[in-house]
Amino acid sequence: MPTEKFVIPIGPQHPALKEPGHFEFNVDGEVVKAASVRLGYVHRGIEKGCETRNYVQAAYLVERICGICSHVHATAFSLGVERLADVEAPPRAQAIRQIVAELERIHSHLLWVGVAAHEAGFDTLFMYSWRDRETVMNLLEGITGNRVNYSANVLGGVKCDIGPEQAEVILEGLRFLEERTRHYLEVVSTDAVFLRRTRGIGVMTRDDAERLGVVGPTARASGVPRDVRVDAPYLLYREHPVELIVEQAGDLEARFKVRVRELFESFRVIRELLAALPDGDLTTRMPRRIKPAETVSRIEAPRGELFYFIKSNGSDTAERVKVRTPTLPNMASVVVTAVGHQLADVPMILAGIDPCFSCNDRMAVVRQGGEAEVWTWERLRQYGIEHYR
Amino acid sequence: MSTETCLQTAASLLAAWAQETTGPEPGRADVVIASGDLIAAAGALIDARWGYLTAITGLDLGPDDGRLEVLYHFACGAAIVTFRVRVPREGAAVPSLVSVIPSVSFYERELMEMFGVTVEGTPNTDKLFLPEDWPDGVYPLRKDFSMEQLNGQGGG
Amino acid sequence: MTLKLDQTWQAALDKLRTWARINSPWAIHFNSGSCNGCDIEILATLTPRYDVERFGIKLRGSPRHADVLICTGPVTRQARDRLVRIYEQMPEPKFVIAVGSCALSGGAFRGCYNIMGGIDQVIPVDAYVPGCPPRPEAIIDGVVKLLAKLQGHDTSPGPVVIGEPDANPALAPQPEQEEASA
Numbered sequence: 001m002p003t004e005k006f007v008i009p010i011g012p013q014h015p016a017l018k019e020p021g022h023f024e025f026n027v028d029g030e031v032v033k034a035a036s037v038r039l040g041y042v043h044r045g046i047e048k049g050c051e052t053r054n055y056v057q058a059a060y061l062v063e064r065i066c067g068i069c070s071h072v073h074a075t076a077f078s079l080g081v082e083r084l085a086d087v088e089a090p091p092r093a094q095a096i097r098q099i100v101a102e103l104e105r106i107h108s109h110l111l112w113v114g115v116a117a118h119e120a121g122f123d124t125l126f127m128y129s130w131r132d133r134e135t136v137m138n139l140l141e142g143i144t145g146n147r148v149n150y151s152a153n154v155l156g157g158v159k160c161d162i163g164p165e166q167a168e169v170i171l172e173g174l175r176f177l178e179e180r181t182r183h184y185l186e187v188v189s190t191d192a193v194f195l196r197r198t199r200g201i202g203v204m205t206r207d208d209a210e211r212l213g214v215v216g217p218t219a220r221a222s223g224v225p226r227d228v229r230v231d232a233p234y235l236l237y238r239e240h241p242v243e244l245i246v247e248q249a250g251d252l253e254a255r256f257k258v259r260v261r262e263l264f265e266s267f268r269v270i271r272e273l274l275a276a277l278p279d280g281d282l283t284t285r286m287p288r289r290i291k292p293a294e295t296v297s298r299i300e301a302p303r304g305e306l307f308y309f310i311k312s313n314g315s316d317t318a319e320r321v322k323v324r325t326p327t328l329p330n331m332a333s334v335v336v337t338a339v340g341h342q343l344a345d346v347p348m349i350l351a352g353i354d355p356c357f358s359c360n361d362r363m364a365v366v367r368q369g370g371e372a373e374v375w376t377w378e379r380l381r382q383y384g385i386e387h388y389r
Numbered sequence: 390m391s392t393e394t395c396l397q398t399a400a401s402l403l404a405a406w407a408q409e410t411t412g413p414e415p416g417r418a419d420v421v422i423a424s425g426d427l428i429a430a431a432g433a434l435i436d437a438r439w440g441y442l443t444a445i446t447g448l449d450l451g452p453d454d455g456r457l458e459v460l461y462h463f464a465c466g467a468a469i470v471t472f473r474v475r476v477p478r479e480g481a482a483v484p485s486l487v488s489v490i491p492s493v494s495f496y497e498r499e500l501m502e503m504f505g506v507t508v509e510g511t512p513n514t515d516k517l518f519l520p521e522d523w524p525d526g527v528y529p530l531r532k533d534f535s536m537e538q539l540n541g542q543g544g545g
Numbered sequence: 546m547t548l549k550l551d552q553t554w555q556a557a558l559d560k561l562r563t564w565a566r567i568n569s570p571w572a573i574h575f576n577s578g579s580c581n582g583c584d585i586e587i588l589a590t591l592t593p594r595y596d597v598e599r600f601g602i603k604l605r606g607s608p609r610h611a612d613v614l615i616c617t618g619p620v621t622r623q624a625r626d627r628l629v630r631i632y633e634q635m636p637e638p639k640f641v642i643a644v645g646s647c648a649l650s651g652g653a654f655r656g657c658y659n660i661m662g663g664i665d666q667v668i669p670v671d672a673y674v675p676g677c678p679p680r681p682e683a684i685i686d687g688v689v690k691l692l693a694k695l696q697g698h699d700t701s702p703g704p705v706v707i708g709e710p711d712a713n714p715a716l717a718p719q720p721e722q723e724e725a726s727a
């Protein structure tokens with residue numbers, strides 16, 4: 001039953017550095033036949049910006065690449081610059097960096113559970129997970145003084161300490177969150193309505209995942225054991241390792257499970273670190289100018305491997321800073337996995353990679369032949385929800 | 390595989406094409422490769438299931454040097470092997486890796502618009518990040534880029 | 546608009562419309578290049594802890610339903626046209642709230658090649674909420690103060706600026722000509 005072919009552009013907005021996406025889906029009836037992406041609505045030219053600002057200023061700039069995982073950007077950059085300058089942050093600073101990084105992962109994953117549930121039309125879960133997320137936000141604000149762009153890192157160390165009272169507050173918060181997370185794990189793996197939207201949808205086989213070079217939880221949900229914290233430990237991940245969480249199914253359900261199960265690892269590592277917080281300084285001296293060299297800095301962001309390439313040239317400004325955010329390779333996988341699926345599943349497949357979105361809110365339906373009808377993201381989402389009613 | 394053995398495996402896989410190999414940092418190897426050998430060399434790593442391509446970095450060595458470098462970073466565990474492909478700034482071109490790594494298209498589109506390196510044989514040459522009305526022949530990440538170039542040509 | 550109403554009726558109708566709008570302003574959120582920080586804080590205002598719906602504020606997906614445009618982020622070259630388009634699609638009267646230092650001035654990204662500057666370089670802004678990112682409370686404050694202005698409780702000229710000390714008028718930005726574009 002051949003029907004008209006539609007080209008459906010979705011997008012364009014998406015928040016992080018380069019992640020804003022404008023998708024075009026070619027559909028035949030209900031089924032997606034081909035997809036392509038256009039990014040750049042939020043492209044601000046940060047890589048160039050880093051070449052005109054000195055290292056200290058650039059650290060603030062890269063932190064603002066993404067407001068959800070700001071700390072990992074700042075950490076990757078600081079670690080890289082420190083390595084170029086042959087400086088190592090004191091152990092206490094590294095422990096604090098790691099604690100903040102794991103708290104950030106918790107906030108990011110909870111945020112994602114909420115947003116993804118919202119895409120599925122499950123707003124109750126959205127509200128619950130965002131309510132609980134406020135607990136983490138409080139902890140982060142308690143440590144760093146800011147809810148979003150923490151600026152916990154300075155080159156050569158951190159600017160905020162965690163005292164014993166603070167540690168108590170964190171442990172208290174973690175107890176609450178752990179209990180809630182158990183509940184979420186139960187919801188995402190047993191709720192029948194929810195499973196209809198996730199089980200068997202958007203499957204990516206292990207082979208595909210490896211071939212496409214996907215990273216982070218998206219890869220681990222397809223059984224690819226890829227986690228920078230384990231593969232190439234940085235900070236104190238060697239002394240306080242995290243366990244690799246993998247699921248084999250490769251569908252949306254697996255992506256939910258991987259992320260939720262990862263939270264338990266984060267809770268455990270934070271507790272471990274708080275119990276064994278090394279003594280000592282928070283910062284070391286950093287030279288202003290850095291000898292010419294190149295370095296690569298990789299970090300496991302909540303969404304996967306974050307890659308920094310930094311080249312110094314002897315001055316106080318970087319010669320080149322290259323940032324490859326995890327969403328870029330994962331985005332490539334959406335274009336491939338969406339093919340062959342129902343259009344109604346597209347919002348969930350997109351949500352599945354956690355593309356750093358929060359305002360992917362407009363799309364247009366273009367009938368082949370010219371006339372265009374504007375569809376909002378909202379409408380596509382509703383369409384998906386209705387479809388599964 | 391330990392990082393060292395990873396690097397050794399890579400070195401032996403790439404022996405046929407490596408013009409020069411250096412180790413800038415522990416766990417890293419930089420391999421200079423001619424642009425003509427790029428597909429074969431990348432294919433050798435991929436066929437042997439040696440890690441994955443994690444990023445492509447463009448590097449402008451400046452108008453004085455007259456060359457651009459394209460760095461292909463492959464990661465396997467903690468080991469990173471970087472292909473350094475040197476091309477002249479004028480008429481810079483590298484072959485596309487889509488035939489060996491299908492997902493590379495995004496990185497190649499980025500390389501094209503940011504550095505003006507032509508990627509021969511890449512399926513999609515549309516702009517990825519830059520706006521539609523971006524002036525032709527202006528590449529923001531080249532060293533001689535300036536805002537005047539942009540404003541002068543009606544880009545703003 | 547084609548109806549001919551006498552003045553009393555017109556006044557009454559206007560009153561009714563203002564009343565409805567103030568009691569339940571619908572907002573649309575547009576990210577023109579932000580880092581996401583501001584956006585998640587805006588989203589956070591919807592969630593149980595802050596819950597802006599108690600003021601009748603609702604986030605809508607379509608500009609055609611919205612009274613208030615909440616903008617975040619510096620304006621990138623590529624997003625500029627979209628921003629203008631969305632603004633033009635909104636029915637009159639419309640109000641714009643710029644959230645975050647980026648939306649105010651370009652913030653940390655000032656001077657980057659793909660940045661046009663703050664929101665007010667492109668469309669008129671009625672309320673400024675500074676911060677990187679502003680706390681959800683500040684965003685709510687911005688909306689509420691804007692409402693107060695619409696109700697006529699606050700008669701000071703110029704846009705609403707959150708966190709600006711009222712005591713120091715010298716700090717307040719110069720009142721701009723309101724562009725009542727049709």
Ligand code: SF4
Pocket residue numbers: 064067148149578579580581582583584617618619644645646647648652653676677678679
């Ligand atoms: S003001 Fe700060 S948090 Fe908001 S978009 Fe700009 S950099 Fe991000």
